Amino acid sequence: GCIAASSITVGFWGQKSSDQEQNLLHYCAESNWDVINVAFVSEFGSSGYTEVNLAGHTAVNCRNNGDCTSVGNEVTACQQTYGKKVLLSLGGAAGNYGLASASQANDVADEIWNKFLGGNGAIRPFGPSAIFDGVDFDIETPNQVTGASREPQAAFYATLATRLRSHFSSSNRNYYVSASPQCVYPDAMLGPDGTKTGTLLTAAQVDWANIQFYNNGFDRCDGCNIFGSSYATRLGQWASWAASKQSSFLIGVPGADQARFADSSSYCQGGYVSLQTLESALSQACSSYANFGGLMIFDVSAEEVSGGQTYIGSATSYTHGLSCGRNPLGSSGPTSTVATTATSSTRSPSSTRSSTTSSTRSSTTSTSAQTILR
Numbered sequence: 369g370c371i372a373a374s375s376i377t378v379g380f381w382g383q384k385s386s387d388q389e390q391n392l393l394h395y396c397a398e399s400n401w402d403v404i405n406v407a408f409v410s411e412f413g414s415s416g417y418t419e420v421n422l423a424g425h426t427a428v429n430c431r432n433n434g435d436c437t438s439v440g441n442e443v444t445a446c447q448q449t450y451g452k453k454v455l456l457s458l459g460g461a462a463g464n465y466g467l468a469s470a471s472q473a474n475d476v477a478d479e480i481w482n483k484f485l486g487g488n489g490a491i492r493p494f495g496p497s498a499i500f501d502g503v504d505f506d507i508e509t510p511n512q513v514t515g516a517s518r519e520p521q522a523a524f525y526a527t528l529a530t531r532l533r534s535h536f537s538s539s540n541r542n543y544y545v546s547a548s549p550q551c552v553y554p555d556a557m558l559g560p561d562g563t564k565t566g567t568l569l570t571a572a573q574v575d576w577a578n579i580q581f582y583n584n585g586f587d588r589c590d591g592c593n594i595f596g597s598s599y600a601t602r603l604g605q606w607a608s609w610a611a612s613k614q615s616s617f618l619i620g621v622p623g624a625d626q627a628r629f630a631d632s633s634s635y636c637q638g639g640y641v642s643l644q645t646l647e648s649a650l651s652q653a654c655s656s657y658a659n660f661g662g663l664m665i666f667d668v669s670a671e672e673v674s675g676g677q678t679y680i681g682s683a684t685s686y687t688h689g690l691s692c693g694r695n696p697l698g699s700s701g702p703t704s705t706v707a708t709t710a711t712s713s714t715r716s717p718s719s720t721r722s723s724t725t726s727s728t729r730s731s732t733t734s735t736s737a738q739t740i741l742r
Contacts, residue, residue, distance in 0.1 A: 375662035389669035396446035410463030430493035440494030457504040467524035477531035502544035523566035576696035578664035582639020616661030616696035623670025660693035
């Protein structure tokens with residue numbers, strides 16, 4: 369029979385890093401993924417409205433009532449037919465988003481709850497029955513509208529997450545908050561940073577963090593990526609954060625070598641490692657840190673490039689077979705047909721415990737056909 373896997377797999381969908389990216393349901397039907405982050409809510413807060421850009425998967429961006437009901441139907445099928453968790457990812461590498469005040473952060477949280485989660489807003493862009501399982505924070509830039517400094521911006525994201533959790537507590541459904549920081553510690557936008565007030569990863573409750581061991585700008589030069597010169601230090605720092613917050617951390621990698629994409633300059637900017645190297649990193653992290661939670665890959669469309677299906681299929685299967693670590697989904701987490709002996713402690717998130725994922729990915733601009741890469 370199936371038993372709860374110790375480690376989970378997370379994939380991002382919606383930004384078409386490969387132009388051959390299939391619809392959401394295609395990836396939900398696979399055993400590769402336990403959680404899929406739909407990316408991105410690239411407009412919110414200081415832009416004056418909230419909008420999801422899916423890089424041409426829909427005819428228009430998901431802003432008004434019923435704009436993206438076709439995708440919403442797939443979200444529901446992913447959850448009900450295939451048992452997947454589907455989160456909505458906020459931010460991305462570009463867009464028109466930012467928070468100018470705590471009051472605005474609370475307003476945005478209310479709007480996200482009512483538009484996309486368990487609220488009963490009149491405007492439901494994904495349709496009235498589509499309810500996402502939580503949100504991921506992929507905040508990569510300071511306030512793009514007002515030019516606000518990073519310190520208050522970071523504090524207001526903690527406010528947003530905390531307000532969302534207050535809504536979660538009113539439901540008997542499990543919701544999650546995840547974050548996807550870069551491997552540089554602390555992350556410039558998300559923390560944890562004791563020198564700034566109320567950063568997301570310091571002040572908010574996050575179920576897991578997808579640590580982005582790629583796409584790290586200047587830090588590629590000092591070895592933040594897997595098995596680089598600073599990798600072990602950074603991994604230990606994120607593991608310590610996870611332990612201190614009773615959270616989990618996932619190792620995040622690109623799903624394919626950027627050279628396999630037509631626009632190689634835009635895909636993840638380094639960090640791809642061989643399957644053997646990745647499996648070694650996963651095994652070491654799992655055996656060394658009790659709060660290791662699994663693997664994140666950006667993005668699922670890497671399956672569509674040469675060698676991608678084999679790479680992702682092998683990496684996710686290997687992750688599901690690990691018998692150490694901590695399942696960040698707790699008792700409601702995925703099941704694996706791999707006969708593992710899960711001896712790690714797992715946390716069952718109540719409706720008041722969600723996850724915050726701020727992964728720096730590609731985010732699309734307000735033009736629905738345009739992809740904005742991380």
